[in-house]
Amino acid sequence: MTMKVIDMTNPTFPLDFPGTAVITDNGDEVSYAEMKRLTERWEPSIPARALVFLLVGNNLQSLVAYVACINRGIVPLMLSMEIDGGMLRHLIEVYKPSYVWRCRDGIAEKIDGGGVDLHPSLALLLTTSGSVGSPKLVRQSYENISANTSSIIEYLMLDETERPITTLPMNYTYGLSIINTHLNVGATILLTEKTLMQREFWNFFTSQNATSFGGVPYTYEMLDKLLFFRRRLPSLRTMTQAGGKITPELHRKFAEYALREGKHFVVMYGQCEATARMAYLPPEKSLEKIGSMGIAIPGGQFRLIDENGNVIHDADVTGELVYEGPNVTLGYAEKAEDLNRWDDFHGILLTGDMARRDADGFYSIVGRKKRFLKIFGNRVNLDETERLIKGHFSGIDCACGGKDDQMVIYITDKNMQDIVQEYIAAMTHLNFKAFKVVTVEAIPKNEAGKTLYGVLETLNV
Amino acid sequence: MTNIEKYTQSFVESFDISPEIVPTLKYQSIQAWDSVGHMALMAKLEESFDIMMEPDDIIDFSSFEKGKEILAEKYNVDFDA
Numbered sequence: 272m273t274m275k276v277i278d279m280t281n282p283t284f285p286l287d288f289p290g291t292a293v294i295t296d297n298g299d300e301v302s303y304a305e306m307k308r309l310t311e312r313w314e315p316s317i318p319a320r321a322l323v324f325l326l327v328g329n330n331l332q333s334l335v336a337y338v339a340c341i342n343r344g345i346v347p348l349m350l351s352m353e354i355d356g357g358m359l360r361h362l363i364e365v366y367k368p369s370y371v372w373r374c375r376d377g378i379a380e381k382i383d384g385g386g387v388d389l390h391p392s393l394a395l396l397l398t399t400s401g402s403v404g405s406p407k408l409v410r411q412s413y414e415n416i417s418a419n420t421s422s423i424i425e426y427l428m429l430d431e432t433e434r435p436i437t438t439l440p441m442n443y444t445y446g447l448s449i450i451n452t453h454l455n456v457g458a459t460i461l462l463t464e465k466t467l468m469q470r471e472f473w474n475f476f477t478s479q480n481a482t483s484f485g486g487v488p489y490t491y492e493m494l495d496k497l498l499f500f501r502r503r504l505p506s507l508r509t510m511t512q513a514g515g516k517i518t519p520e521l522h523r524k525f526a527e528y529a530l531r532e533g534k535h536f537v538v539m540y541g542q543c544e545a546t547a548r549m550a551y552l553p554p555e556k557s558l559e560k561i562g563s564m565g566i567a568i569p570g571g572q573f574r575l576i577d578e579n580g581n582v583i584h585d586a587d588v589t590g591e592l593v594y595e596g597p598n599v600t601l602g603y604a605e606k607a608e609d610l611n612r613w614d615d616f617h618g619i620l621l622t623g624d625m626a627r628r629d630a631d632g633f634y635s636i637v638g639r640k641k642r643f644l645k646i647f648g649n650r651v652n653l654d655e656t657e658r659l660i661k662g663h664f665s666g667i668d669c670a671c672g673g674k675d676d677q678m679v680i681y682i683t684d685k686n687m688q689d690i691v692q693e694y695i696a697a698m699t700h701l702n703f704k705a706f707k708v709v710t711v712e713a714i715p716k717n718e719a720g721k722t723l724y725g726v727l728e729t730l731n732v
Numbered sequence: 733m734t735n736i737e738k739y740t741q742s743f744v745e746s747f748d749i750s751p752e753i754v755p756t757l758k759y760q761s762i763q764a765w766d767s768v769g770h771m772a773l774m775a776k777l778e779e780s781f782d783i784m785m786e787p788d789d790i791i792d793f794s795s796f797e798k799g800k801e802i803l804a805e806k807y808n809v810d811f812d813a
Contacts, residue, residue, distance in 0.1 A: 468770045469759065470791045493771060497787040647768065689748075702768035703748060 275414040276391040282342040283394070283416055286310070288457030290431060295331050296463040296475045303457065310339035314372070314379050319344035320389050321369040322396075322610065323379070324362065326352045329437045329464045333374040334450065337441065341416070346389050346610075348396040348408065349442035353700055365406045366607050388611040392601065396610075397444055397543050399603075405655050409543045410601040410610070418597035419546035420451045422568040426551050427509065427537065431457035434506070436481035438467065438490060445513050445648070448547035449485055467493055473502075480506035487514030487648025489676060491521050500528050513539040513548070514648030515675055516636050519562045526557035540564035540636065544620050546598040549573075550634060563633040571596030573634060575626060589637055592626040595619050645675045646705045656680070659698065660691060667691075670714045670722045678706050681727055685710040736811050738780050739800065746773040758795040783807045 286292070286307040293301045301309070313335055317323060323340060325347045327333035333352075340347040348366065350359070352374050363371065369386050372379040394413040399405075423429070435453050437460070439446030453460050461479050465472040467490065475481075481504075486494070491512060510525065517525075522538060529536035535554035541547045550573070552565030567573045575583040575590030583590040595618055602615030625638040642653040653671040660669045660680065667687055673679035682691055688708040696703035715726040733741070743754045747764035759765055765773070774790050777783070781803065785793075789806055793799045803809040 466760075466767045468767045468791055469794065473791060489768070493767060496771060496774075497790060499787075501787070693748075696763070700763070702766055703764060704768055704772055 275412065275417070278413075283413060283451075284310075284338050284342050284454050286338075286342075286454070288431065290457055291459045292454065293331060293334060293460050293462055294479055296461075296465060296471065299331055301331065306335070306338070309335045310342055313339035314370075317343075317345055317370055317379060320346070320391075322346050322348070322366065322385070322387055322389060324348045324350055324359075324368045324371045325442075326350050326354060326359075326371070326373045326375070327441050328352045328374055329441060329446075329462055330374055331462060332377050333441060334460070334462065336372055336374065337447075337450070338454065341394060346393055346396065348398075349447065350398070351440060351442050351700065355698060355700065358698070362406050366408075366604075366610070387607045390601075390611050390613055392613060393610060396604065397442070397447075399543055399650060405652070406605065408604040410604050410612070411546055412601050412614075415546040415598050415600050416451060418570060419448065419548055419568075420455050422570050422596075422598065423448060423452045423548050424456055425569045426553075427452070427511070429453065429456045429458065433458035433482050433508075434461055434480055435483045435485075436461040436472075436476055436479070437463055438484045438486055439514075439648075443648070444543040444547045445485060445487075445541065448541075451547075467497065477504070477506070482506055483509040483511065485511045485513065488512070488517045488521070488645075489647045491517055491525060495521060495524060500524075507534055509535040509537060509554075511537045511539055513541055515645035516564070522561045523558070526561065529554065530558060538564055540634075542620070542622060544600050544616070544622075545571075545594055545596070546600055548598070549594045549596070549620075549622075552633070556633070560629075560631075560633050563629070563635045565633060567594065567596070568598075571598065573626075573628075575628060586630040587627055589625055589627050591640055592622045592624045592634065592636070593619065594622055644673060644678055646678065646699070646701050647676060649699070649701060651678065651699060651701075653678070656695065660695065663694060664691065668714045670724065670727055672724055672728055673707065676705060680706055680708045681711050681714060681730075682708060683711060683713060735781075735809055735813050739777075739803070739809075739811070742773060742776040742780050743796065746776050755796050759793075777803070781807065781809055783809075 286303050288303040291300055292303045292306040323345055325336050367385050367387050368382055370379045370381055392412040393410055394416055395411040396408045399407050435449055441447050461481050463475050525536045536557050537554050538552040540550040548568055550565045550567055572595045574593050576593055577583055577590050599616050599618045599620045604610055623641040624636050626634050626636050628634050644651050656671045657669050668683045670681045692703050692706050692708045695706050715723040740751050740754050744751050774785055789802050
């Protein structure tokens, strides 16, 4: 990787477009020129190369703060404004930011003893989506953001006529990539904190002629239940999907709908470790290739490797998916000193996902190497969840399994079921319905003390 | 169980909360009533009252009070019974 460092004369967001950058659901309209002024004036006392925690929501203040940071060489860690207080304190202790900025009051609080050395190529920090308890971050460079942004603009053919409506939080890599790409083509972002389940969302959608939205698999399940296909949405052009594998049934339904209505349904694949996006299924193939997440994005390459690390050349053979491209991030951070590291991944990402390539070169995810689930699009590590529960509740044993959108937490004390469920929902900020807690007499283990997950799943409880 | 009890109980079970706070609830006023919780509540109400909710009613269902109105007006649920 070339070492692209912060360059104030050539910012990541030039913002020199005519027209409107943002429309909010409370009626504010902000032109690109105004956006530029707002970002230049944002928190003038915060210097370049300061680490700032941004507690954000899908509102104008948050967007201005994010763009200001990136353009002015301030390094933000993007966090939800709903973040658990304990987790925030822990992150502050570990990473020692200079400031914590909250969109709710727009105040940048200076942190005593804050301030760390940041590598000159470091642009942005994100949590590994929804990761419980762990302060592990992904380090993204200026080059990563630029490279991924241009690839996405190219394959989605974005231009200034787009009007994406926000459906994903901007502290989530997929939500952020929608903002990055559209602000770089002069499009108009329709900014709302309302959800698909609210009348106000749909009123805003139709009155402002939204052209696209993104969704995780659960978003599409909800849309299906809301009989989305009956809704008249003439302005809609594109629906993108990422954040986990959509069921083949829903893939088919939305692909058929898109074809019938002259819209695009684009299944995609990505990870925070690859900035955002690694693959997309060209919409004209969406019906033909149900279950596939497509081909590598422009500038990227995939290969599959077997357990010995050898490249698999034959079609329809399962192996670990490896991605190579300029959007592969610098690496992880687990402590403040890591923020001064340069490139650990060297442009190559072992995705941890098991995949197959068909004879036409299209990839499908078939499983995972690492023990994690995607819950409503958020990655939740099963081993980390176990450690968290065992650490918080002394005297219980615990093991986690289940499937996407439905984790099963096995514990050994019946009286703790509700409190464990509450605790995990609070820590992950995910709906408690995603966590089913069941009691078993003992967690099955082998002689070496390793949990036998296979046995656990067969226990009828 | 009366209809108002059945209605309240649907919230209690969907959000795992105590019945006393139910009448004050609005969408997103508690963590459990997010979009995931909303779908769970709609499913529970459909089951309890043996109805099929229209999508427009699902997205208009913004509070305990509003929901009561919707069920009474559109689905003939008599809350005095």
